Amino acid sequence: MLPLKDKVALITGSSRGIGNAIARKLALAGADIVVNFRKAGGSSQEQAEQLCREVEGMGRRALMVQADIAVKDSVKKLFAEVNEKFGRLDILILNAAKAPFKPIEKLFERELRQLVETNYLGNIFCIQEALPLLERSGGKIVFISSLGSRFYNPAYPLGSMKAAMESVVRDCAEGLRQKNISVNAVCGGIVKTDSFKVLRQFWENIDMLPESLFVEPDELADVVVFLCGKESRGITGQTIVVDKGLSNAICRLPESK
Secondary structure (H helix, E strand, C coil): CCCCCCCEEEECCCCCHHHHHHHHHHHHCCCEEEEEECCCCCHHHHHHHHHHHHHHHCCCCEEEEECCCCCHHHHHHHHHHHHHHHCCCCEEEECCCCCCCCCHHHCCHHHHHHHHHHHHHHHHHHHHHHHHHHHHHCCEEEEEEEHHHCCCCCCCCHHHHHHHHHHHHHHHHHHCHHHCCEEEEEEECCECCHHHHHHCCCCCCHHHCCHHHCECHHHHHHHHHHHHCHHHCCCCCCEEEECCCHHHCCCCCCCCC
């Protein structure tokens, strides 16, 4: 039996990486999928088209929507298309993120604004526009956070926005309780996505971490699927850490072979 059969799930920033893995897992669990990507005409659109074909190959419906969540009118258009195509929304996954890799004190004003507009305001815009649909379905919201929300990294200003959104998750969980909307987050460890290729240029010795401490996108996606199912009904306003235990210890000895 498919746990999310005939549910409709929107995953922001799902053309590649963690969002792509979440979309696949939700489709395998029976959900119809809305694939969102930011920029038209590039590799992201090609990957979004490929993902839609794969979702349809699983016997599920797929809708591809180009939208920049940092722009409110674009978000309105995104949810209008979801409503027109499916007439409902059960699951909102807030995965899209965008930020430069440099210390906060070196960020230009336009980079600071981009940091806030995409990673904070953009997610709030999505929650606001999703509410009428999620209220009808008693839906789920899952935010994708990262360890940067709680540990210093000089090249990861996105961490401050992740921390802010973890607070939003807690607040929305309480604020939306009466609307029967569940809100939680998944805080991922280090995942070897396209962003990791950039991060390793600014994080000295990151390649010396044991391979066993790196997280696969599917491992994050499995927890997201759990939070979207009825088995998670007792969890609300929480951020679940999925990091293979990386954050458990400050000092680590080399792993024996």
